[in-house]
Amino acid sequence: MSIKKCLWDQSHEFEDEGDAYRKLCPTCYHNIFIDIFKNITKWDDFIDKIEEAKSAFKFVSALDKFYKNNIMKLASTKNDEEEAERHCLICDGKYKVTPADHYRYLCGSCAHKYYFPLKLSRSSKEIKDLILDLKKVFNTTEQLMEKLIEIAKES
Ligand SMILES: [Zn+2]
Ligand SMILES: [Zn+2]
Structure with a gap:
C-alpha cells in the first residue's frame, strides 16, 4: 500500500488500496464525482478534463454562493417589511x-x-x-x- 495524492485536491492524501482507477481520495470520489459529475460525464472524460471540471466547479460554487447570499438578503429585506x-x-x-x-x-x-x-x-x-x-x-x-x-x- 502506498500513499497517493488526490487529483482533485493535491492537499488530500489517501491510501492506495490497489484500485488503479482511484485517482481521487474517497471523499472527493463520492462528494465530487459520484454526487455531481457522474450525472454529466463519464469517469474517463472526467479524469481527462479534470482541470476544466475544477474551474467549472469553482464557477458554479461561486454562483451558488452568490445566489444564496442574494436570497438571504432578499429574505432579510422581506423581514423588515413584514414588521x-x-x-x-x-x-x-x-x-x-x-x-x-x-x-x-x-x-x-x-x-x-x-x-x-x-x-x-x-x-x-x-x-x-x-x-x-x-x-x-x-x-x-x-x-x-x-x-x-x-x-x-x-x-
Ligand atoms: Zn480529495
Ligand atoms: Zn391607539
Whole structure:
C-alpha cells in the first residue's frame, strides 16, 4: 500500500488500496464525482478534463454562493417589511404589524379600550368607518375617545 495524492485536491492524501482507477481520495470520489459529475460525464472524460471540471466547479460554487447570499438578503429585506410600523387611527401612537394582522388599524391599547367593546355589535369595517367619520367631527383625540366610549355603552 502506498500513499497517493488526490487529483482533485493535491492537499488530500489517501491510501492506495490497489484500485488503479482511484485517482481521487474517497471523499472527493463520492462528494465530487459520484454526487455531481457522474450525472454529466463519464469517469474517463472526467479524469481527462479534470482541470476544466475544477474551474467549472469553482464557477458554479461561486454562483451558488452568490445566489444564496442574494436570497438571504432578499429574505432579510422581506423581514423588515413584514414588521411594518403603523400609526393608530385613534391615538396616533405607533405600533408594529406583521402580515398576519395587517387588518389592524389600532394600537393594542385602543383596540382593547374601543375596538373590542364596539365589536360586539359592529363589523371591523363599520368600526373603522365610524372612527373616520368621528374624526371629521371632533378636533381632539380626547373628544373622539369619549364619543367612542359613549357609543360602545349605548350599543
Ligand atoms: Zn480529495
Ligand atoms: Zn391607539
